[in-house]
Amino acid sequence: MFYIYFFINKEIILYNKLIEREWIDKFLSSGYVDTFIMFNDKTEQYNWWSYRTRAKDRNVEGRLDYFFVNEEFKSNVVDSYILFDVRGSDHYLIGLDIGI
Numbered sequence: 001m002f003y004i005y006f007f008i009n010k011e012i013i014l015y016n017k018l019i020e021r022e023w024i025d026k027f028l029s030s031g032y033v034d035t036f037i038m039f040n041d042k043t044e045q046y047n048w049w050s051y052r053t054r055a056k057d058r059n060v061e062g063r064l065d066y067f068f069v070n071e072e073f074k075s076n077v078v079d080s081y082i083l084f085d086v087r088g089s090d091h092y093l094i095g096l097d098i099g100i
Contacts, residue, residue, distance in 0.1 A: 035080035
């Protein structure tokens, strides 16, 4: 099962909107992979903090942006990462390096 995890002061809170989770689960089971998970085993790397709720100040984090590739293309992925030094909104940018 695929979920988005939020950490509030390092205590796990599970965020699960059933329709969204069912869609992503179905998508992943059809042969797609999350490229970030391919290269990063740290579960506490997130790219989103809500400005509305001042989430950054309260240490409420989430990972909401993804790159997905199919199994055939997976071997072309060189790296997938979060650009923590670039911030233009309430999301950090994510990067994907591919070799062709």
